[in-house]
Amino acid sequence: MANKGSRQGGSSSSGKGHSYRSSESGEFVTRKYAEKHPRTTEKERRK
Numbered sequence: 001m002a003n004k005g006s007r008q009g010g011s012s013s014s015g016k017g018h019s020y021r022s023s024e025s026g027e028f029v030t031r032k033y034a035e036k037h038p039r040t041t042e043k044e045r046r047k
Contacts, residue, residue, distance in 0.1 A: 019044045 020034035021027065022043050034041040 017046055019046055 018031075020029050020031055020043055022037075022040060023042050024040050029037075029041055034043065042045050
């Protein structure tokens with residue numbers, strides 16, 4: 001149970017930078033997924 005509370009997925013939603021969202025479902029996706037599917041993902045700037 002040492003990993004309790006740890007985040008998985010490789011992307012964080014806090015801080016400055018960019019997040020990637022699927023234009024089909026509206027859900028957030030990883031940067032790797034967005035790079036493989038540029039037509040169906042949108043890059044958003046985080047404040």
